[in-house]
Amino acid sequence: MGNSSSMLTQYDIEEVQEHSQRLFSQHEIVSLYERFCQLDRNAKGFISADELLSVPEFAMNLLSQRLLKMVDGLNFKDFVAFLSGFSAKASVQQKIKLIFKVYDSDGNGKVSFNDILEVLRDLSGSFISDSQREQVLTQLLKEAGYSKDTYLTLDDFIKILGSSGLRMEVEVPVD
Amino acid sequence: MSSSQGKLKPSSSELDLDRPNIEDYLPSGASIHEPHGKLHLRDLLDISPILTEAAGAIVDDSFTRCFKSNPPEPWNWNVYLFPLWCFGVVFRYMILFPLRALVLTIGWIIFLSCFIPVHFLLKGNDALRKKLERVLVELICSFFVASWTGVVKYHGPRPSMRPKQVFVANHTSMIDFIILEQMTAFAVIMQKHPGWVGLLQSTILESVGCIWFNRSEAKDREIVARKLRDHSQGADNNPLLIFPEGTCVNNQYSVMFKKGAFELGCTVCPVAIKYNKIFVDAFWNSRKQSFTMHLLQLMTSWAVVCDVWYLEPQNLRPGETPIEFAERVRDIISVRAGLKKVPWDGYLKYSRPSPKHRERKQQSFAESVLRRLEEK
Numbered sequence: 001m002g003n004s005s006s007m008l009t010q011y012d013i014e015e016v017q018e019h020s021q022r023l024f025s026q027h028e029i030v031s032l033y034e035r036f037c038q039l040d041r042n043a044k045g046f047i048s049a050d051e052l053l054s055v056p057e058f059a060m061n062l063l064s065q066r067l068l069k070m071v072d073g074l075n076f077k078d079f080v081a082f083l084s085g086f087s088a089k090a091s092v093q094q095k096i097k098l099i100f101k102v103y104d105s106d107g108n109g110k111v112s113f114n115d116i117l118e119v120l121r122d123l124s125g126s127f128i129s130d131s132q133r134e135q136v137l138t139q140l141l142k143e144a145g146y147s148k149d150t151y152l153t154l155d156d157f158i159k160i161l162g163s164s165g166l167r168m169e170v171e172v173p174v175d
Numbered sequence: 176m177s178s179s180q181g182k183l184k185p186s187s188s189e190l191d192l193d194r195p196n197i198e199d200y201l202p203s204g205a206s207i208h209e210p211h212g213k214l215h216l217r218d219l220l221d222i223s224p225i226l227t228e229a230a231g232a233i234v235d236d237s238f239t240r241c242f243k244s245n246p247p248e249p250w251n252w253n254v255y256l257f258p259l260w261c262f263g264v265v266f267r268y269m270i271l272f273p274l275r276a277l278v279l280t281i282g283w284i285i286f287l288s289c290f291i292p293v294h295f296l297l298k299g300n301d302a303l304r305k306k307l308e309r310v311l312v313e314l315i316c317s318f319f320v321a322s323w324t325g326v327v328k329y330h331g332p333r334p335s336m337r338p339k340q341v342f343v344a345n346h347t348s349m350i351d352f353i354i355l356e357q358m359t360a361f362a363v364i365m366q367k368h369p370g371w372v373g374l375l376q377s378t379i380l381e382s383v384g385c386i387w388f389n390r391s392e393a394k395d396r397e398i399v400a401r402k403l404r405d406h407s408q409g410a411d412n413n414p415l416l417i418f419p420e421g422t423c424v425n426n427q428y429s430v431m432f433k434k435g436a437f438e439l440g441c442t443v444c445p446v447a448i449k450y451n452k453i454f455v456d457a458f459w460n461s462r463k464q465s466f467t468m469h470l471l472q473l474m475t476s477w478a479v480v481c482d483v484w485y486l487e488p489q490n491l492r493p494g495e496t497p498i499e500f501a502e503r504v505r506d507i508i509s510v511r512a513g514l515k516k517v518p519w520d521g522y523l524k525y526s527r528p529s530p531k532h533r534e535r536k537q538q539s540f541a542e543s544v545l546r547r548l549e550e551k
Contacts, residue, residue, distance in 0.1 A: 055238060
């Protein structure tokens with residue numbers, strides 16, 4: 001893959017397309033490559049955490065640290081695969097899978113009570129106390145039919161989030 | 176200016192006071208979607224708006240766009256155009272460049288042979304010395320401009336020397352200063368540079384009056400603010416030229432103006448500079464090029480064509496804060512030079528956004544959750 005030059009061959013584009021389930025058009029992949037090269041300042045072939053955090057809009061995002069762990073060090077192919085969940089063509093299932101991966105930070109396929117608490121901590125900071133967060137989560141889990149010790153799987157997530165008309169789309173600017 | 180290699184550090188809180196609330200300008204998915212109704216598990220788990228914002232920033236963001244160089248479009252080559260282009264390259268590098276280097280060298284010789292005597296021999300006679308030095312600095316700047324075949328069109332009344340008056344302009348490259356200086360000897364406020372540029376700054380620019388600042392020093396701001404104020408009050412100081420963006424932007428966008436120039440109690444005269452990209456992209460991308468490389472690039476292109484507009488002087492209106500004043504002047508300059516405004520502080524090039532923004536978002540999320548918990 002052209003990591004030192006800024007030219008993508010047709011073969012490269014198709015390979016990336018396959019890897020990301022054909023959720024991006026060829027034009028979009030070329031655009032994403034330009035963006036990738038722009039962020040990867042010294043053409044290392046991946047974007048470092050520091051370079052991503054130099055985008056102020058990203059640095060201000062509450063989940064930036066979590067996303068950094070997922071994106072840091074990815075090569076272009078995996079970078080596009082990561083973003084494919086945000087394509088308009090992605091199914092609701094694919095989007096929920098992405099959300100699940102954000103919660104499941106240790107990647108063991110299960111989201112525990114504590115995993116959810118940690119995300120909530122990122123989102124609410126010091127404005128809700130730890131015990132209050134636990135209380136709220138326990139209550140809501142109970143109302144939905146889960147207990148505090150349940151591990152949520154991807155199917156559970158699909159069940160919980162699938163009906164709410166999830167919208168998670170990003171438009172790739174194409175010249 | 177090679178601070179691009181260093182690690183970014185969190186910005187000091189003092190930089191925050193410079194700008195109005197960014198949230199007012201940014202499209203924010205999390206705040207647009209007005210959550211209401213009883214809180215369910217799915218509402219708590221649904222982080223899609225926040226993820227969408229983050230992904231949107233990864234894919235494209237208005238801040239990085241401000242600092243994107245625009246390399247000239249490659250020509251469509253065919254049998255006729257390719258030799259023409261080659262001829263152009265040969266002409267520019269083999270003929271134009273040596274000629275220009277020669278012009279510049281002659282200019283330096285003339286300048287130095289006049290400046291050094293004037294500077295030392297007229298030590299006693301300050302007024303005359305200052306006047307001559309001013310003329311000489313304008314001269315060497317004209318030589319610089321000629322060395323890039325600068326075609327500058329000035330519009331509007333020429334600046335005059337009056338006390339309690341400062342000039343502000345949008346910033347694309349250090350050559351902005353040279354282009355303006357050839358018409359009027361301004362005093363300037365700049366970041367001290369290393370190398371030959373620094374040497375020039377400390378010797379020649381001292382004679383027109385210069386104020387140094389250091390971006391990395393947090394306390395520096397107060398010292399600089401005081402120096403600005405002192406300078407602008409003095410009657411025989413050269414008029415002060417300030418670039419309130421604080422950094423070079425690519426001449427298609429303008430970043431937020433720092434309020435320092437707008438709280439001196441002076442009249443502010445806006446100056447708009449627009450470069451014509453057809454001939455060369457004059458944006459100095461300090462992350463990519465040293466100033467020497469940038470100058471060499473200019474000297475091997477066809478021409479530097481730009482327009483300079485001296486716009487109507489503005490004063491602080493009653494009831495207007497310095498930040499609002501700065502935004503108003505930025506508006507005037509951006510409209511004139513065809514720049515798109517973005518709500519970012521240029522210094523974010525060198526430091527991270529303050530934690531205040533995240534805290535505000537966290538607070539809003541927390542309040543919404545607690546509120547909806549109460550609803551039945």
